[in-house]
Amino acid sequence: NAGVTQTPKFQVLKTGQSMTLQCAQDMNHEYMSWYRQDPGMGLRLIHYSVGAGITDQGEVPNGYNVSRSTTEDFPLRLLSAAPSQTSVYFCASSKWTAGPGANVLTFGAGSRLTVL
Amino acid sequence: DAKTTQPPSMDCAEGRAANLPCNHSTISGNEYVYWYRQIHSQGPQYIIHGLKNNETNEMASLIITEDRKSSTLILPHATLRDTAVYYCIVGDSWGKLQFGAGTQVVVTP
Numbered sequence: 001n002a003g004v005t006q007t008p009k010f011q012v013l014k015t016g017q018s019m020t021l022q023c024a025q026d027m028n029h030e031y032m033s034w035y036r037q038d039p040g041m042g043l044r045l046i047h048y049s050v051g052a053g054i055t056d057q058g059e060v061p062n063g064y065n066v067s068r069s070t071t072e073d074f075p076l077r078l079l080s081a082a083p084s085q086t087s088v089y090f091c092a093s094s095k096w097t098a099g100p101g102a103n104v105l106t107f108g109a110g111s112r113l114t115v116l
Numbered sequence: 117d118a119k120t121t122q123p124p125s126m127d128c129a130e131g132r133a134a135n136l137p138c139n140h141s142t143i144s145g146n147e148y149v150y151w152y153r154q155i156h157s158q159g160p161q162y163i164i165h166g167l168k169n170n171e172t173n174e175m176a177s178l179i180i181t182e183d184r185k186s187s188t189l190i191l192p193h194a195t196l197r198d199t200a201v202y203y204c205i206v207g208d209s210w211g212k213l214q215f216g217a218g219t220q221v222v223v224t225p
Contacts, residue, residue: 004159035215042203042215043160058212090159102148102167103207107159 002026004108006091012114013081021076021111023091031096031103032074036060036087037110043090049074050096081115088112119143120204125220128198134191136219138204141185146208149180151189153200154218160203163189194223 007022023032033048035058045058049068063085065077074093078085089112092105121139128134140149148167152160164171164178166187171178177190191198203218 040217042217045212045214048212059214088157092159102150102165103213104150104162104165105152105160105213106162109159110157112157 004091004093004106006089006108006111008111009109010112012116013078014116015082017081018077018079019081020078021089021091021113023074023076023108024072025074025091025093025106026072027093027095027106028071029093029095029106030071031094032068033058033092033105034064034066034074034076035090035092036085037090038087046076046089078113081113083115086113086115119206119214120216122202122204122216122219124217125222128191128194128221128223130196130223130225131193134194134198134221134223136189136191136202136204136221137186138189139186140204140206143184143206144208147206148208149178149184149187150205150207150213151176151178152203152205152215153198154203155197155200160215163202194221196223196225199223 004025034046035043037043044060047066049055088110091108094105150165151163154160166178179188201218205213207213
């Protein structure tokens, strides 16, 4: 049982390049999300999904695209990387039901992205 | 803006209890209080959550005031491995959990 797996762990891009950060979970979690964390700051929500085919924006969605074609995978795409997107990216997942209830997140180990 | 207010830092002696305060005066009736911690640059780790009642698990205790406007996370016997940033978060089941800057806890020998 691997939990939440993120790849790659480290990536260096040049401005304008595109790339995809991968996130996979093997816990059959409905809810998946992407956060970014800048130095000395808390995590900010980029996008989230409550099931296959359903995605929505978080606090800082600009410059990022997501899709959810399967329950297990939730990739984050940077279409044209900018230095402002240099950050550590965390993927998280949880069991989720539409209705009252807690949402306890399991996080991946993170992907450190540098855009030159 | 984050919905919670936490002190930026606090120190704790090893073996003593660490009491971490959190204010969430605008919490709504269906929102839970969650605590996570982040050690170095690792992914945040879930600690505990609660709605109205006090909660305890193998890691910590959570005390929520009767009006639910504040809470305290208690680490009963802090160890050096508890040195981390601790985040207090409120959110409902839709999971749009907003992390603030958290409290940097340093446990000293």
